[in-house]
Amino acid sequence: MTExxxxxxxxxxxxxxxxxxxxxxxxxxxxxxxxxxxxxxxxRAYDMWKHMMQAGEEYIKSTLQRPATGALRVVQTPxxxxxxxx
Numbered sequence: 001m002t003e004x005x006x007x008x009x010x011x012x013x014x015x016x017x018x019x020x021x022x023x024x025x026x027x028x029x030x031x032x033x034x035x036x037x038x039x040x041x042x043x044r045a046y047d048m049w050k051h052m053m054q055a056g057e058e059y060i061k062s063t064l065q066r067p068a069t070g071a072l073r074v075v076q077t078p079x080x081x082x083x084x085x086x
Contacts, residue, residue, distance in 0.1 A: 012052055 016035045023030040030038065039045045 010056070012056075014048060014052075 016032055016039075019035045019038065020030050020032075023035075039048075
């Protein structure tokens, strides 16, 4: 992971290397072509994307519902405040 910085989005991806590693951990081997075919079979890549988005949403909601050890502060720039006042 890179150094901490102000982030405005989170991007997650599962690469062919990840897929091949997961297969090895399950006792199977996949060539690069087999991994590509696996991802593109029956909408599997889109299904994985939907699962990743759902997991992220659930994580955010559960984290926001936990009692905070410190107050959650939302800091807005002056430009953001002006847009909300409109």
